[in-house]
Amino acid sequence: MNLELISAADALETEPDAGLNMNESEFRAFYEQTSAALIRYLTCITRRQDVAEDLMQEAYSRLLTARLPAMDGRRMRSYLFRIATNLTYDRWRHSKEEPPPDDTSEISGASPHFDRRLGVRQAFDRLKPREKQLLWLAYVEGSSHKEIAEDTGLQPGSIRLLLFRARRKLAELIGMKPAGPAVEKSK
16 A cells, blocks of 8 residues: 555544544555555556556545545445546646557556457547446446446436447447347348
């Protein structure tokens, strides 16, 4: 775990109203439960390990210093992912940096699911950041529609349609027919 994050967690124990109601051991447990998923997510979205690590550190720092009401682990995880998502978009907006680069050589197997089919990773790289985000949360992280809505700040009712469109676009990019009801042609 990053030493700066440990220092921030230690500071919270000495300053009663400084942020989350979480002691160092609780933070360590939360970090252990969420850090691997968060770094995979940020690496998928940014396509750069160094940027993902910077964003992850900033997301945890902001979570630690936020004055939040009491919440369970799942809601805190959602809030952390939302912070990370907003930081990613802010970085792109302020630095005039292109969202994700097309070169995937920096990424070493973010998920084996994307390596099974030739061209799937390249097709995934052609998706918009929001489409990548939704597909990643749904199919790699296994998040429900409600959890995805909490993680992204989108309306829960829109997740199903947005996921459908993202899946369909990915299927088209890899040359597969999108899944849907079979239609028989009349002779």
